[in-house]
Structure formats: structure tokens, C-alpha cells
Amino acid sequence: MRSRPYWASCGLFAATILLSGGPLLTTAARASLDLRDMSIEELGQIQVTSVSKSAQPLSTAPAAIYVITHDDIVRSGATSFPEMLRLAPNLQVAQITASRYAISARGFNGGAADKLLVLVDGRSIYTPFSSSVNWDLQEVPAENIERIEVVNGPGGTLWGANAVNGVINVITRASGETQGFTAELGAGSAEVRGLLQYGGKITDTLTYRVYVDGFKHGDENITGTGANARDGWHKVQGGFRLDWDAADDLITVQGDIYDGSEHQLDSRNIAISGHNLIARWTHALNSRSSLQVQAYYDHIDLFAPDEARNRLDTFDIQAQHNFSLGDHEIVWGGGYRTMSDEFPTVLSETQQVQFVPESRTLSLWNLFLQDSFSVTDNLKLIVGAKIEDEPYTGIEIMPNARLSFTLRDGSLLWAAASRAVRVPSRLDRDVTQRTGPILTLTGGNMQAVKVTAYEIGYRAQPLADLSFSLAAFYNVYPNLRSAEPTNNNFPLFFGNGMKGETYGIEFWANYQVSSWWRLAAGGNWIEQDLRFKPGNLGIGGLQIAGNDPKYQFSLRSMMDLGRDVGLDLQLRRVGSLPAPPSPAYTELGARIAWSPSKKFEISLTGTNLLHKYHAEFGTIANTLQVGPVGIRAKRSVFLATRWEL
Amino acid sequence: MSTSNLGHLALHLGLLACAPALAMDAKAQTAPLETQVKAAFLSKFPAYVSWPPNVFSAPDQPIRLCVIGRDPFGPLLDRTVAGQSVDMHPILVVRLEGTGTATAGQCHIAFLGGTSKQSTAAMQQALLEDHILTVTDASLSPAHGIIHFELKGGKVRFHIDDAMAARSRLSINARLLGLALSVRPRTRTS
Numbered sequence: 118m119r120s121r122p123y124w125a126s127c128g129l130f131a132a133t134i135l136l137s138g139g140p141l142l143t144t145a146a147r148a149s150l151d152l153r154d155m156s157i158e159e160l161g162q163i164q165v166t167s168v169s170k171s172a173q174p175l176s177t178a179p180a181a182i183y184v185i186t187h188d189d190i191v192r193s194g195a196t197s198f199p200e201m202l203r204l205a206p207n208l209q210v211a212q213i214t215a216s217r218y219a220i221s222a223r224g225f226n227g228g229a230a231d232k233l234l235v236l237v238d239g240r241s242i243y244t245p246f247s248s249s250v251n252w253d254l255q256e257v258p259a260e261n262i263e264r265i266e267v268v269n270g271p272g273g274t275l276w277g278a279n280a281v282n283g284v285i286n287v288i289t290r291a292s293g294e295t296q297g298f299t300a301e302l303g304a305g306s307a308e309v310r311g312l313l314q315y316g317g318k319i320t321d322t323l324t325y326r327v328y329v330d331g332f333k334h335g336d337e338n339i340t341g342t343g344a345n346a347r348d349g350w351h352k353v354q355g356g357f358r359l360d361w362d363a364a365d366d367l368i369t370v371q372g373d374i375y376d377g378s379e380h381q382l383d384s385r386n387i388a389i390s391g392h393n394l395i396a397r398w399t400h401a402l403n404s405r406s407s408l409q410v411q412a413y414y415d416h417i418d419l420f421a422p423d424e425a426r427n428r429l430d431t432f433d434i435q436a437q438h439n440f441s442l443g444d445h446e447i448v449w450g451g452g453y454r455t456m457s458d459e460f461p462t463v464l465s466e467t468q469q470v471q472f473v474p475e476s477r478t479l480s481l482w483n484l485f486l487q488d489s490f491s492v493t494d495n496l497k498l499i500v501g502a503k504i505e506d507e508p509y510t511g512i513e514i515m516p517n518a519r520l521s522f523t524l525r526d527g528s529l530l531w532a533a534a535s536r537a538v539r540v541p542s543r544l545d546r547d548v549t550q551r552t553g554p555i556l557t558l559t560g561g562n563m564q565a566v567k568v569t570a571y572e573i574g575y576r577a578q579p580l581a582d583l584s585f586s587l588a589a590f591y592n593v594y595p596n597l598r599s600a601e602p603t604n605n606n607f608p609l610f611f612g613n614g615m616k617g618e619t620y621g622i623e624f625w626a627n628y629q630v631s632s633w634w635r636l637a638a639g640g641n642w643i644e645q646d647l648r649f650k651p652g653n654l655g656i657g658g659l660q661i662a663g664n665d666p667k668y669q670f671s672l673r674s675m676m677d678l679g680r681d682v683g684l685d686l687q688l689r690r691v692g693s694l695p696a697p698p699s700p701a702y703t704e705l706g707a708r709i710a711w712s713p714s715k716k717f718e719i720s721l722t723g724t725n726l727l728h729k730y731h732a733e734f735g736t737i738a739n740t741l742q743v744g745p746v747g748i749r750a751k752r753s754v755f756l757a758t759r760w761e762l
Numbered sequence: 763m764s765t766s767n768l769g770h771l772a773l774h775l776g777l778l779a780c781a782p783a784l785a786m787d788a789k790a791q792t793a794p795l796e797t798q799v800k801a802a803f804l805s806k807f808p809a810y811v812s813w814p815p816n817v818f819s820a821p822d823q824p825i826r827l828c829v830i831g832r833d834p835f836g837p838l839l840d841r842t843v844a845g846q847s848v849d850m851h852p853i854l855v856v857r858l859e860g861t862g863t864a865t866a867g868q869c870h871i872a873f874l875g876g877t878s879k880q881s882t883a884a885m886q887q888a889l890l891e892d893h894i895l896t897v898t899d900a901s902l903s904p905a906h907g908i909i910h911f912e913l914k915g916g917k918v919r920f921h922i923d924d925a926m927a928a929r930s931r932l933s934i935n936a937r938l939l940g941l942a943l944s945v946r947p948r949t950r951t952s
Contacts, residue, residue, distance in 0.1 A: 152798055152799060152801075152802040152842070153802060153805065153842060153846065155802065157803070157806050157810070157937075157938065157941065158941060160799055160802050160803055160806070160918070161917060161918065161919055161941055162917060163795065163799050163917060163918070186794075405914075405943075494904045494905075495904060523903070523904055525881045525883075526876070526877075526878045526881060527832075527876050527881065527882065527902060527903045578832065579878060632836070632837075
């Protein structure tokens with residue numbers, strides 16, 4: 118006897134709608150109707166998450182981790198990494214120009230914010246030139262992002278140097294999940310954008326995808342004085358991914374190539390281009406252990422005609438082994454990276470910066486070990502360390518210890534202590550600058566910036582519909598970067614003459630108001646207590662450390678209106694910035710999408726809707742600022758369509 | 763009111779009455795792949811489990827798949843089991859707040875989600891020796907039922923406690939035991 122589902126009594130109409138599947142189905146949800154036809158062996162073979170460095174369920178991870186899901190990204194209408202990262206309440210994201218953003222975690226934000234490590238499928242995207250991330254160079258179509266893991270707190274042990282305040286891990290979807298023809302085309306008040314992608318199968322276990330996308334962003338924003346900011350830009354990018362999924366092995370090869378141009382206020386356009394190739398092999402040794410080897414090559418080229426050209430080649434190879442020993446889960450491994458860059462600059466009356474030497478190859482190797490030990494069923498201890506031989510400063514050790522305790526009601530209490538470093542970059546060590554005949558800035562002997570971080574957190578799901586997470590941190594920085602004079606005179610050089618502590622709280626919560634309405638709230642609060650070491654002249658002031666708001670708060674509402682319509686709102690409130698000064702602001706993003714079938718969707722996205730123009734990073738220069746001066750971003754709308762063929 | 767208006771109104775009413783079902787489907791639409799795979803496993807487990815002979819009084823008596831406490835599935839589970847049957851027994855999803863009610867004893871499979879009032883471990887203790895296949899999930903609680911879901915290598919896998927199954931007078935098919943990450947074997951005397 119077939120049992121009749123309770124909703125069948127609604128009539129044939131309702132039953133037809135349900136059986137044909139909803140338009141807001143994610144790629145994963147579309148597969149749910151197919152799972153019932155799979156054998157029980159096949160179910161156990163389905164990849165539901167990527168194999169991360171430490172294979173444990175996210176909800177028990179003893180860290181301040183926030184996961185931005187594929188659906189979060191698509192529903193928000195965000196198309197660039199910085200806009201996607203706004204969805205993480207534990208990150209500070211400030212738009213400087215149309216292509217440049219200041220992004221950091223737990224303070225020290227700036228155009229060249231240097232305390233956050235960012236990886237795309239294991240490929241590091243920070244540049245050793247300034248130990249920061251060129252957000253304009255990196256892009257993954259939202260369509261292909263599986264999730265973005267934002268882990269606050271030092272990630273030195275697993276991820277190495279420069280993960281001082283956090284690690285962002287962008288994970289793309291396997292090609293098997295993006296099959297068929299997909300096209301996206303959209304236009305709006307600020308930009309036009311398009312994507313063409315095809316995913317296919319060579320055999321049942323060998324799948325691939327290829328894509329090409331591009332956008333053009335107009336000169337829509339204005340400077341502090343109201344003139345056109347000339348910060349428009351455009352880029353074309355293409356790439357591929359190949360996945361081979363055999364019984365015990367997973368092999369992935371992926372790569373991208375891109376080319377673009379950025380308008381400048383006072384000079385000629387900057388040409389940006391690059392390409393990368395990653396190969397990754399994961400081998401399951403048995404049900405309790407696996408091996409992973411990954412190698413990648415990355416090339417970037419930034420060319421400001423008549424001024425400078427920065428080319429960087431990175432080659433990286435790393436291996437890790439995960440295995441279990443009784444109640445211990447151990448991961449250990451190592452890697453080697455070499456970065457070769459050229460930075461010739463053209464000296465002129467207005468451009469007096471030069472790198473000495475112009476070209477340099479930096480190499481590093483590392484070894485790490487981490488043990489997760491289940492002391493009891495509810496108490497887990499994670500201890501580990503990474504030892505890395507850094508360019509410029511030699512051997513650095515980054516240890517960490519984490520404790521997590523699962524309470525009787527399933528909630529998690531965790532605490533951690535760790536140490537990480539931010540190694541000096543070419544900008545810190547090799548830069549020289551003249552003003553007229555005087556040498557004003559020269560290469561110095563800056564040492565690695567260290568942090569010792571103490572964190573504690575609590576994560577719970579007190580009701581079936583409500584979950585929240587709270588984390589508090591206290592970071593000690595004994596030797597932050599400063600500018601030092603040579604015998605009380607020019608030239609200046611970078612040293613470690615500042616120190617201090619930062620502390621704060623981060624929280625986020627999710628509430629499923631009803632089956633069709635979800636609310637997400639989040640925020641953070643930071644206090645910084647920085648000072649120059651005794652006897653230090655304090656050149657530039659404490660503001661050279663970074664430009665951070667004391668607090669930040671966001672609220673998101675996600676609604677499924679009926680079967681075909683989704684409405685998303687994101688409200689954010691960011692506190693004022695000290696230097697360059699920027700007033701506190703409140704802004705709203707919204708997106709409404711209509712999808713009458715799973716093969717078509719049309720959406721309207723509004724960005725920065727509350728004010729015609731608003732600034733997020735001030736509109737004047739800061740002392741020792743790297744990068745462009747902030748603009749006032751304009752309100753914009755964007756109409757997008759998505760097709761599946 | 764003209765005939766066409768009346769017809770239009772009736773259609774609207776039909777839509778409204780169905781709205782809760784449609785709206786609930788939205789939650790199923792956004793369930794992550796991991797949850798869908800677990801729901802699919804739950805719908806397939808009964809085919810690999812033998813209950814003691816007097817548990818089913820009729821050949822087409824439904825297999826009661828209970829979700830006790832936190833429910834990570836929602837209507838996704840109902841959709842997954844809809845139309846499935848094992849040896850003529852259809853699968854029926856029942857949701858309970860705790861093991862205290864009489865109906866808990868009538869479950870054949872119980873997914874233990876735990877609540878703030880009764881932990882997963884307490885639920886599992888309460889249902890021991892009751893010919894109920896208890897299922898737990900490592901991402902919700904470390905307490906183990908007879909089958910315990912755990913993500914390994916990015917895939918949904920499970921541990922089987924065959925000794926606990928023996929105490930509950932359940933027999934688990936060797937094919938399912940062979941797929942498990944680990945099996946605690948039943949002792950010779952059980």
C-alpha cells in the first residue's frame with residue numbers, strides 16, 4: 118500500500134508543483150530526487166564537503182569560523198570576493214574604490230591589510246610585495262563557489278605565515294556539480310557582466326568545466342570633493358577545472374587566466390593580468406587515513422605605464438597526511454614555495470619610489486604537525502605547531518593549542534591559545550623613496566610581526582530554529598611595524614617600534630522564523646590599545662597600524678515568497694574610522710529574484726540603497742598609506758539573468 | 763459574480779490551502795547535500811535491518827521512522843521516504859519531542875536529535891533494548907546510537923554498534939556492516 122503524503126489532498130495542482138521541483142532548488146537540492154535511486158554504496162561515495170586540512174564537522178570546530186555558503190552568495194547578488202566577504206560578520210570590509218577594498222579581521226585594516234591569509238582552493242592569493250591581497254586580481258564566478266570559510270584567529274599552525282588574524286578559504290565546486298550549459302548576462306547602472314560556462318563528462322568519473330566571464334564597471338563614483346573618481350575598470354577571465362573521482366583517489370586540475378584594466382584618477386590606466394594552474398591529488402589510504410599532495414603555479418602582472426610594472430611568479434608544492442591512532446587524529450605535512458618578482462619603476466618628478474633590488478626570489482619551506490585528541494567523549498584537545506623558514510627572517514615557529522568541550526545539550530565551549538607571525542615583505546625591506554635630492558625612505562631590517570592570541574568561544578543551538586556563536590579574543594602584539602629615522606634624520610626605514618593589545622567580541626546568530634523566512638544577524642566590537650615603545654619617535658602616529666571601526670553590525674533577511682520568488686535584504690551598520698577619517702554609516706543591499714523554472718532566473722539587485730553616495734574608507738590620504746585614496750561609492754542597481762540549457 | 767471570476771476565486775483558495783505545503787517545500791529546497799544524503803540513508807536502512815517477528819502485526823504495517831528532538835531534515839525526510847516501502851511496509855515519518863511519550867516505544871527507527879531537556883545520550887539510554895534502531899549524528903552530538911553518522915573525507919559515513927543492536931534484538935545485514943567505518947561486533951553470547 119503506498120502511503121499518501123499529507124499534501125496530496127491539496128489537489129492535483131499542488132502535487133504537480135511539488136513533483137516538478139522548485140526553481141529555488143540549489144544544484145544540490147536538484148540532486149535530492151536522484152539520491153533515492155542510488156544504492157546504499159553509492160550514497161556513501163557522494164562528496165558533500167571538500168576535504169579540508171582537518172576533516173572534522175564544522176559545527177564542532179574549536180574556532181571562530183563562519184561559513185558563507187553558495188546559497189548565501191547567490192541570494193545576496195554579490196559578484197566579487199569583497200562583496201561576498203561582507204556576508205561574514207567577523208570580517209571588516211571597506212570599499213576604497215570600485216576595484217580596491219580594505220579587508221581585515223580583528224583590526225589593522227587598510228589598503229594593504231597584511232594580517233589575513235587568503236586561499237582559493239589552497240592557492241595563496243596574497244602578494245609578498247606588500248604582504249597583502251590584491252582583491253582586484255582574484256575572482257571566482259559565484260556560480261562555481263561551493264563555500265567560503267572565514268576562520269578568525271591565528272591560523273599559523275595549519276596555514277603558515279601571514280595568517281596572523283585569520284584565514285579565508287575559498288572552495289570551488291567540483292566540476293561534477295556544475296554540469297551543462299550555463300549563461301549569465303546582466304546590466305545595471307554601474308556595470309555590465311556576463312558568464313558562459315559548460316560542464317561535461319568524459320566518463321562517469323572524469324568531469325570538467327570551462328568558462329569565460331567578463332565585466333565592465335563604469336566611472337560612477339566620486340571623490341571627496343565631488344569630482345568623478347575615475348575608478349572604473351574591466352576584466353575578462355577564463356578557466357577550467359577537471360576532476361577525476363576514482364574509488365580511493367581524487368585528482369583535480371584547475372586553472373584561470375585573466376586580463377583587465379583599471380582607470381586611474383590622475384594617471385594612465387593600470388593593466389592587470391595573470392594566470393594560474395593548480396593540481397591536487399587526494400588518496401584514501403584506508404577508511405581512517407588519507408594523503409594529499411598539491412602543487413600550483415601563479416603569475417600576476419600589474420603594469421602602470423610610465424610608472425612601474427610588478428610581475429610575480431609563485432611556485433608552491435605541499436603535502437599532508439591525515440591518519441588516526443586510537444583516539445588521536447593526526448595531520449602532518451610540509452611544503453616549499455618560491456616567489457620570484459620584478460618591480461622596475463620609472464623615476465620621474467612625481468614618481469620616486471624604487472625597489473632595491475628590483476628583482477628578488479624569495480623561498481620558504483615549512484613542516485607542520487597537529488594532533489586532535491579525544492580526551493573523553495566530550496572533551497577534545499588539539500595541539501600543533503608549524504615550523505617555517507621565512508625569507509628575510511629565518512626560522513619561525515607557530516604553535517597552537519585548542520580545547521573544545523561539548524556540553525550535555527550539544528552546545529560547544531572552546532578555548533585556544535596560539536602564536537603566529539607576519540613576515541616582512543618587499544615593501545617593508547626593499548623599498549626606497551626620494552623626495553627631490555633627499556632619500557626619504559630606505560630598506561631596513563624589519564623583523565616579523567608576531568601575535569600571541571587567546572580566544573574563547575561558545576556555539577549553541579538552543580532551539581530547533583535558533584543557533585548562535587559567540588567568540589572573544591585578546592591579542593598581544595609585541596612588535597608592530599613602525600617607521601624609524603636614521604640618527605633622527607632621513608631616510609626613514611621600517612622597523613618594529615610599536616606594540617599593543619587588541620581585544621574584542623564577535624557573534625552571529627541564525628533564526629529560522631518560519632519555513633520560508635530566515636534571519637541572520639552578526640557583529641563585532643574591537644578595542645585597540647596600541648603604543649610606541651619607550652624612546653620611539655612615533656613617526657606617523659598610531660594610525661599607521663590600521664584604520665578600524667570600533668563596532669560593526671549586520672542583519673540579513675532571506676525570504677522564499679511562494680515557489681518562484683526569493684527576496685533578500687542585507688542591512689549593515691559600520692562604526693566610524695579614525696584615520697583616514699570616515700563617518701559611521703548604515704547601508705542596505707537588496708535582491709529580488711524570480712525563477713519560474715530551474716533553467717531560468719531573473720533578478721534585480723540594489724547595492725548601497727540608502728544614500729546616493731557614501732564613503733567607507735575616508736576620502737583623504739593617510740600617512741604612510743599604500744594604495745589609492747577612498748572614494749564615495751554610488752548607489753547602483755543591477756538586472757541579471759541566468760540560463761541553463 | 764461571473765463564472766470566470768468564480769473559477770478564478772476557487773483557484774486562489776486552492777493555492778492558499780496548499781501554501782503551507784509549498785512553503786515548507788522551500789526548506790527542503792535549501793537543505794545541504796549532506797542532509798539529503800543522511801535522509802536518503804535513513805530511508806534505506808530499514809531494508810538492511812531485521813526486527814523480531816512479533817514487532818509487525820500486519821504485512822503492510824508502516825515502518826515508523828521517528829525523529830526525536832532536533833530535526834535537521836524537515837519535510838525533506840518526508841519527501842525522501844514518500845512512496846518507498848520495504849517488503850510491503852511503507853515508511854512513515856513521526857516527529858516526537860522526547861522519549862517519554864508512549865508512541866516512542868512504537869518507533870522502529872529513531873533519529874535522535876536531542877533537545878535542551880533531554881540529551882541525545884539520555885534518549886539513546888531510554889530506547890535501549892526496545893527493538894528500535896537508534897541513529898545519531900556526530901555533527902549534533904558525540905553520543906552513539908546503533909548507527910552513528912560521521913563525515914569522513916567529505917562523505918557521509920557511519921559507525922555501527924552491532925552489540926547494541928543485539929541487545930535491542932535487531933539483526934543487521936552484512937552488506938550494511940561492510941559499508942560501516944567501524945563495527946562494534948556483537949559478543950558470542952548475545
